[in-house]
Amino acid sequence: MCNVNTSASMTAEIDGAARAAAAPGTQIVTRSPLFGAEAVDSAAESYLCAVGVLDLTARLLDAGAFDFDAVILAGFGEHGKDALQELLTVPVLDIAEAAVHLAHLVGRRFSVITTLAASIPAIEDRLLLAGLSAHCASVRACGLGTAAVDADPSGAVDAIVAEAQRAIHEDGADVICLGCAGMAGVTEAITARLGVPAIDGVAAAVVLAQSLVGLGLQASKVGGGTPPNPRSQWPLSTALGLRL
Amino acid sequence: MCNVNTSASMTAEIDGAARAAAAPGTQIVTRSPLFGAEAVDSAAESYLCAVGVLDLTARLLDAGAFDFDAVILAGFGEHGKDALQELLTVPVLDIAEAAVHLAHLVGRRFSVITTLAASIPAIEDRLLLAGLSAHCASVRACGLGTAAVDADPSGAVDAIVAEAQRAIHEDGADVICLGCAGMAGVTEAITARLGVPAIDGVAAAVVLAQSLVGLGLQASKVGGGTPPNPRSQWPLSTALGLRL
Amino acid sequence: MCNVNTSASMTAEIDGAARAAAAPGTQIVTRSPLFGAEAVDSAAESYLCAVGVLDLTARLLDAGAFDFDAVILAGFGEHGKDALQELLTVPVLDIAEAAVHLAHLVGRRFSVITTLAASIPAIEDRLLLAGLSAHCASVRACGLGTAAVDADPSGAVDAIVAEAQRAIHEDGADVICLGCAGMAGVTEAITARLGVPAIDGVAAAVVLAQSLVGLGLQASKVGGGTPPNPRSQWPLSTALGLRL
Amino acid sequence: MCNVNTSASMTAEIDGAARAAAAPGTQIVTRSPLFGAEAVDSAAESYLCAVGVLDLTARLLDAGAFDFDAVILAGFGEHGKDALQELLTVPVLDIAEAAVHLAHLVGRRFSVITTLAASIPAIEDRLLLAGLSAHCASVRACGLGTAAVDADPSGAVDAIVAEAQRAIHEDGADVICLGCAGMAGVTEAITARLGVPAIDGVAAAVVLAQSLVGLGLQASKVGGGTPPNPRSQWPLSTALGLRL
Amino acid sequence: MCNVNTSASMTAEIDGAARAAAAPGTQIVTRSPLFGAEAVDSAAESYLCAVGVLDLTARLLDAGAFDFDAVILAGFGEHGKDALQELLTVPVLDIAEAAVHLAHLVGRRFSVITTLAASIPAIEDRLLLAGLSAHCASVRACGLGTAAVDADPSGAVDAIVAEAQRAIHEDGADVICLGCAGMAGVTEAITARLGVPAIDGVAAAVVLAQSLVGLGLQASKVGGGTPPNPRSQWPLSTALGLRL
């Protein structure tokens, strides 16, 4: 389980959501990158965090300290999954595709409710590349940033529910994906008020990771890329003097 | 877990595959319809089996004997899921979509290898309706019917592997979905020889059902159909004098 | 001409609409299944009716009493056409695709106005599978069930016209397909009030069946399925003690 | 019925094919433009012929001599249908879309076999604009020009059958549309040798025109263009001193 | 640079817009056809103008007077580009595709604002055939014909800006393409008021033509059509007694 940003409180929150969703025998370890951004509010920060996550993974691999059965990239629509999968043979899941896969299983058309409008294009792009756009009714923003969602959970529920109602009544959605790792705590309250299933990506990714591990499924290595070259300045955190 | 046909040996085989994939706490009950077809080799039989499955479900509901957390329709590309979901609030999964969802998580493009060429259109139709066609490299047939797969497992492995190689090298697939409930037993042998992940739909559906149940996700009831009318000749098995 | 449900009044109404559309030399025979549902208001009933239609066809074939040049499945968006075509070499037409083919010939974008919202997904699915979605502006429901349409034709015209206006002005439709076999009687009144062509599926299917028969076109049998196996419980009506 | 080119022999051939397909009560009148090209082997000639057809129609309208119930544009994939429909309220059908609509009714995937490879893009474009590409397996050329098809019908059958076999076996087609007005005469021979339905566009358009006329369907005039302005040099044939 | 209609004032306006966009070394020659329509308000006129443009080109070629490095067809969504390219080896650009290519480079989703609603289908068709529909948010009409745009530029700016605001706020556009050659003069005023880039097709085509010529890129001649046959009545203007 990897938070993409460097915020300790967000990392703790994601860790909690993951543990709540995990089956008894599943061990959850949540890490955040050694460098990066405290919150991802721009594409530039998304790339920086992607490199931070890759860097952490490379460091763990180099140190012989990588012993996970699967990795979850806990950024909704963030960059970096393709590269992370390239470094690893265990499955890598991102929370956007995880939520959307489960949405297909419990409904006919889903909408994503994210934080701010600036995140919509990135989420649309992720779903298109993942081949999961055909049943997407809409990607909408509730207008509250991650910090605002954290600070005022009941206000966040109101804003998310209001936007989700529009997705249901105007766009024809019958399932709602919560498009931000920080919304995990409000899933139940939202489901109760909407009358349709609401899906949190962190929880979805945990149960899907368990599914893959339970069946012994590894990532396909046909046609994929190769690990980075020793000529690259990689892992960057070593040059930055950062310790694991 | 519901086998769509009335073959006792196939029901047992599916039951075994499901149990092998299930987590310790999961209880598997495998049933087959009270009437229908022993094997599904035509669209007419697929519809007959769909009604058989619906009939069994209605009988169990009427008898107060339905107490499952999820239902798996164990026919790859068969008809009936939409109607079965209409009768139930617990999630209904079909093994074709289940296999394909997991395929997305471990690769970039998947192919389905089914039994006979006559099954290809039905599988293509199911994937298109499920919104899961964008990453489908191909649906191919190994040329052996279900009975032949059962009778000669090692010959089946050869035939499936040969067709899967074509899917990988000619169509660009990097994951293989085994498009028949009867192929469950050969998954490992195929994975070993192909070098890419092979996914059995029965196992996939079991772990995905566990995922949904673990998160408490029910099927969406917004915009869906209504249960059948009392004026209908339903459940049919009562008229046929068949007992649960 | 096959009504998909068992309602005698609906069968008579479809028979009348078909006769009104038929060319002088065309003989119309309208049948309904030996068992099934009196009206199709759910997917479960749609499957039951599909099996009823298949059963009737199999009985007629077995009795050497099948001597039609074409078969029309008179359910808008119902299941079963693929299986019915599998049993027969004469063309099988369903009234949804028939209406939509003619709509392409007289306009640029069409909308379907059906009875209740619960029927929308099934119609959307049929059009997608038939490869006829690209020019579909929308599928909308007028909010009246089949019984209500029958009971109050002038009220039905009002409701259908109101929804069709929305399709024209909000969705850009310039042709309207009437999405229910029971709307045949109101086609003219609707065309008169809308100023755009309105197409009834029963009439459309009759003239298209005449077209195919006139050219001697049979259904393609390449790549299709095989007829059901003798091991199947088929035809079911025999077990039910029903006579032709 | 309007041949798009000025060849008298082709006009006669199309007239014969149309009469052979027409129902007893249908009157066929086949005309060719007052100016244009003797055969359409280029896009420039296709545009010239489109204007020739429009010119003829305008002349007939101006002379009060237009009294047809429907017009068929007998060029497979040629330009001009949108403009011709704009001038008229009776339905205008082009033989490419007509063939393809019937192909949908008797099979699952169709291929078009045209004359020369240079015609393929124009046909692909027509099908895409008509919203009829989803079930198109391929558009292929038999390598013989229209003149060659006319001069050696049995050689043409061989060439068309050979290419159609490739469409069936390599592209998955189960219906063949004959993509040239001049292929009408060989339809039966081809069907006999292929074992799948072959459809001639001229015949298809005749029976579809009968269908529309039989139901009293006119072309939609919502959202369409307006007739040409008196400031235009139109009809051109008057300036050219040509008489009807 | 070729205006598609025969209006001298429009030709002068297009010439001015082209010269304003051209680099210092670029020579602009603007011609209009020898016959055709003064304005294109219908599909019939669009075809007539296409033939007029082809005719002019053929005459220039025949007279040895064609010495351009590229040709721009200055009709937004008009017919004829495919045929014009067929006659020439130098690149042919139409102003609709030119505007839309640049729109991709400065934004994420574009809308086209054209004159009258009757022009929308033709523009949608052009973009679909050009493979440039995926990022098209909408094609909208400002409700003013070309003459009205010319007569009252400041009123035109108001009408275009109002419709563009709807495209931005309701359809999600972030770039506006001005869908009429006559809107060239108001581009700056519109950009200033909208706060998003507005692109004029004539200017776009000029800079793209310079791009192709600068790199020495010629049109591909693989798979294209052939020049018209000597049997055709071509060039038509000779028969009409018109001189270059």
Place this chain on the structure above:
Amino acid sequence: MCNVNTSASMTAEIDGAARAAAAPGTQIVTRSPLFGAEAVDSAAESYLCAVGVLDLTARLLDAGAFDFDAVILAGFGEHGKDALQELLTVPVLDIAEAAVHLAHLVGRRFSVITTLAASIPAIEDRLLLAGLSAHCASVRACGLGTAAVDADPSGAVDAIVAEAQRAIHEDGADVICLGCAGMAGVTEAITARLGVPAIDGVAAAVVLAQSLVGLGLQASKVGGGTPPNPRSQWPLSTALGLRL
């Protein structure tokens, strides 16, 4: 002009290709990131280079040393354009989309020939997100890495021509995009041998950048992201002690 990797020889080569394509008045400045990878052979390196490019841009902005009219990201299919555009108001072009836009203008269907098969998915993804997939015939690899292309230009021409021939004859391409910044030097030799236009992305991006700058077009800022937050570890090169 920004090379995405840190190789000085590649930077010089790109600079040369850009200067060769530029118009007389255009000034070309080619930079490479302060840190990153010497060559991009993996997704991880692509992300690292994206951050390197963003970092360089942020440093130049912070130092008041950014005074370019447009920026070209000289990696074919690499990550980072969205974030780079977010930082800047001048247009950002990537060489993949640039080549493909020009390919649309000179042909009907294009193929991309890249270096190694591992680069194919990234290029397919870029084209899909850019809305430029509809006319893509194929993305193929010539089997030589960037270093090999540099070391043996005439061998590279042979390998690229061989693969391009397959694209033309098997996939229907009529234009070839050279899918690697290092192929700029061989464009002419390839065009000469193929008989279809070959397009180098660096040259294409230079002329398109000139086009945008010539028209005064800036990037749209509606709906886009926001610049990175001061809390982020940004620019990274400062922490790494690297100087501009």
